[in-house]
Amino acid sequence: MILSVKNVTKSYGNLHVLKAVNLACKAGEICGLLGANGAGKTTLFKIILGLIQPDSGTVTLNVKGVKPIGGIIEKPALYEYLNARENLRLFCKIQGLKLSDSELELKLKEVGLPVDRHDPVRNFSMGMKQRLAIAIAMLNHPKCLILDEPFSGLDPLGITALRGLITDLAEKEGLAIIISSHIIEELSKICNMLYVIKDGSIIKSGPTQELIVHNTTSYSFSAPDIKNARVLKGYEVQFKGNSASVQLKAEEVPKLIQKLQEEQIYITSCVPELNMDKLFDYSKV
Template sequence: MNLSVKDISKRYGKVIALHKVSLQCAKGEIVGLLGRNGAGKTTLFKILFQLVEPDSGQVEFSPSKHKTLGGIIEKPGLYGYLNAYDNLKVFSRMQGLRLSEKDIELCLQRVGLPIDRTDQVQNFSMGMKQRLAIAIALLNQPSYLVLDEPFSGLDPIGIKAISSLILDVVAKDKIGVLIASHLVDQLSAISDRIYVINNGEIINSGETQQLIKDHSSYYTLYASNIGESESLKKYQAEIFPTKAIIQLKGHQLVDLLQELQEENIEITSYVPEVDFEKLFDVKA
């Protein structure tokens, strides 16, 4: 079962917001839409929710009888003067749902919010507001969840918590999730595939790890004794006692790891540093 966007275009006067944008998201899959602010991410999401009419192209659900969407566009539209419970109650009624007190409590627990917190939502942290917004988006048991910049304004702890929540929802409910963000590190950490959008066009796409590998120029390698390596000296590298920052191409990484293993240097992790200009400006 897929959510398919096919050749969507949208123009506002002389400004091209989207140009022949195509992407797919399957149930049980997390798909990232990576782009700078103003790249067209929010416009596309508004089209998905039929808030904006495209000039051409179409959105398809296969099979068509399963087409429920839940989501957050731009920022959570919560009632700040109500508590979390009452927000869920109001939004459920808007959707024609008849939820019991127990149902609403389960919705709160599902996203990690306390059921006994009675203060106004305007007092919540940004992370808690995002959790509540996700709970609201899940009220109609959607086949697909669409999240627009869910990590925006969050500290590292909040980002980790929201990422864990998204992964948990996908694992338990097998829904498809489409996430738009300008934060490549956060998006690549949880996405199965990524589409890169720039100036309203998809300019790169692929499986996350391969896409990151193909567009990385530097790698940071970690090992307790990496500073003792002789192999690293033939590479352009900054070498420290427990880490090294190395410029190399993806295919060179395998050779280097083999050389380090032969030196009895056990790499505990390696992190690619994405070349943003290459990722955003070169067509795949």
């Protein structure tokens, strides 16, 4: 295990921000931290990065090296009047690292940034700034990477590109990566493990797809003429165009699809509809 967080607690006066939080992430694994704004995600990340101290509990990094962990908190901290290469060079100096121009160019290429742009970073899109911030976080080869709301402010293409970069870093570099977000759709596509945080407590955790299945109460089926399906009269259904939102359990899905095919209604997509109220319900752990 690269990172282990055990019983971490943090309060500010009477405000209990974190309550006995436990979390772990191993090499090559992407762990998601799902929670609403104010749930304690950023505070936990600051403690993991050593920026603030917990009241109690421990954070253990089983890594040797100059820089065991890197991260981005809240938003990329860049020198906007400098270009990408100059930002990298400055952060190298801060970290006591000397890289040649060719090595700096390689760092830019590794995160998918153009090497022929020399204009200030303030002209970059948010997605490009996130990529540059990841390149800076990766200086000195950390084995653990912390990303706080990395998809915030990105358009769909930017989200897809950044998701691919993060996946590559985990798979090819063997990094332990922890991502916080309030967007379950993005975490479900990228994370091996998911931790759900509410009011400073981890209320649910486990393999991402298992949590999604356990907290899904309906599925959206798409097919031409699905409104005419006789079998759906036995279910609680909401129709919208060529889609039907059907309340049923995961194990009932194959049987329903088979019955629809018997009526010559062929499903083009079947999408689980996560019940967020159930996912964030303390009583259903």
